[in-house]
Amino acid sequence: MFSSKTGCLCKCLKLETFVNMKKIKTIVSRDIGLALASLCSKYFLKSPHLHYGYWTSSLEVDIANVSIAQENYTTFLISHIPEGVKKILDVGCGTGEIARRLVEMGYQVDCVSPSSFLSRQARELLPNSCHIYECFYEQLQTENRYDLILFSESFQYISPQQAIKKTLDLLNDAGYILICDIFKKDTPEKSPLPGGHRLTMFYDIVAEHPLKNVKDIDITEQTAPTLDIVNDVLKQVVQPGVNLAQQLLDDRYPYMSKFLKWLYGKRINKLNRKYFSGEKTAENFKKFKSYRLILYKKDKFHKSLAT
Ligand SMILES: C[S@@+](CC[C@H](N)C(=O)[O-])C[C@H]1O[C@@H](n2cnc3c(N)ncnc32)[C@H](O)[C@@H]1O
Structure with missing residues (x-):
């Protein structure tokens, strides 16, 4: 009985450690994401802000x-x-x-x-x-x-x-x-x-x-239009950029490219679905x-x- 209780405690502790590790990873990637967003915002949009913005009816969504x-x-x-x-x-x-x-x-x-x-x-x-x-x-x-x-x-x-x-x-x-x-x-x-x-x-x-x-x-x-801009940037800039980088890797390092696809295939597909599925739109923002x-x-x- 003691050992089954100890086993149960160990499982709980392992689960807790796993959940904590996942939380830490999420926080770190969120922090890096926000830092990157601030750099892009400052240099490409000339804006010091990190929020969606408020689109008045007279402001063209651009x-x-x-x-x-x-x-x-x-x-x-x-x-x-x-x-x-x-x-x-x-x-x-x-x-x-x-x-x-x-x-x-x-x-x-x-x-x-x-x-x-x-x-x-x-x-x-x-x-x-x-x-x-x-x-x-x-x-x-x-x-x-x-x-x-x-x-x-x-x-x-x-x-x-x-x-x-x-x-x-x-x-x-x-x-x-x-x-x-x-x-x-x-x-x-x-x-x-x-x-x-x-x-x-x-x-x-x-x-x-x-x-x-x-x-x-x-x-x-008033905030939703920002999503159409994000979707556009992902489709018109990020996705073609990623495809070009992949073509270059396939051409220069075909074995490494195959190995990476084999190793990270699932993760790559997940990222493709997350960012390039075309679903990050103002319409979906208003719906959800x-x-x-x-x-x-x-x-x-x-x-x-x-x-
Ligand atoms: C999307 S930015 C918004 C920044 C700013 N308030 C604005 O409107 O431009 C989110 C902010 O929340 C901060 N943040 C995230 N988790 C936090 C937490 N647990 N406690 C305090 N701030 C947090 C981030 O560091 C970041 O500064």
Whole structure:
């Protein structure tokens, strides 16, 4: 009996180690992905931002206009900061561009940034008065309290329970949480697009906390066009580039090429399906995702009941 229990414990530990390793791998590749995205955004799009952007009806959906859409988004986001807010914590500040705008407008801003690459960019952009906590939000320890905690396209990376609990602890009484991000709709089919917590699950979690809904605006229509641009770049640039590199490898190193295909065939097919299936479109984004700006106010009365 003892040995079967020990065996079971070992299996559980192995499973836990496997799950943790997988999580670490996901976090590392996500970090590298975001760092690469920031480099591409800066050099090809001339934009310091790392979000989808907000396409107004008059703005032509063209790669040359992505930086304008991203500026529109920043203006739209900032316009929803309630009056009276002075101290803001920008969680997942990316390159620090939104925080920089907020500082310029007179807000006192601190940031959370787990990526050393992005934190370095943010430090160059922000004054010394802005403290950058270089850690995951889940691990943040501070005595500071804030009037508003901002999640601009960073909420999707954090467990909603943990994010809300931590935010309530870090907010001043009657403080705000402002989330602008992708959520998953409840659809029978599996989404070809990654990202976002399930919206219904998120609302259920919020309902268990002392939070009063102030605003909940659906901006899926205005953010979706970015997907058509991503799809176009994948089809017109990345896929032909990959095919050319493969042709070169086949021609110069035919044995190595065959060996690599044999070794990584399944993974290559998976990547082809993921990136070149042509499904990363605005239409699918609208079908499977809901991009929302959500503002909640910490409810003092509820808090006293809960504790
Ligand atoms: C898509 S970028 C958005 C950047 C910026 N807020 C913007 O709107 O341009 C996502 C950001 O979330 C950060 N992030 C990811 N996981 C996080 C976590 N667990 N805690 C805090 N930030 C996180 C990333 O480092 C990155 O800065």
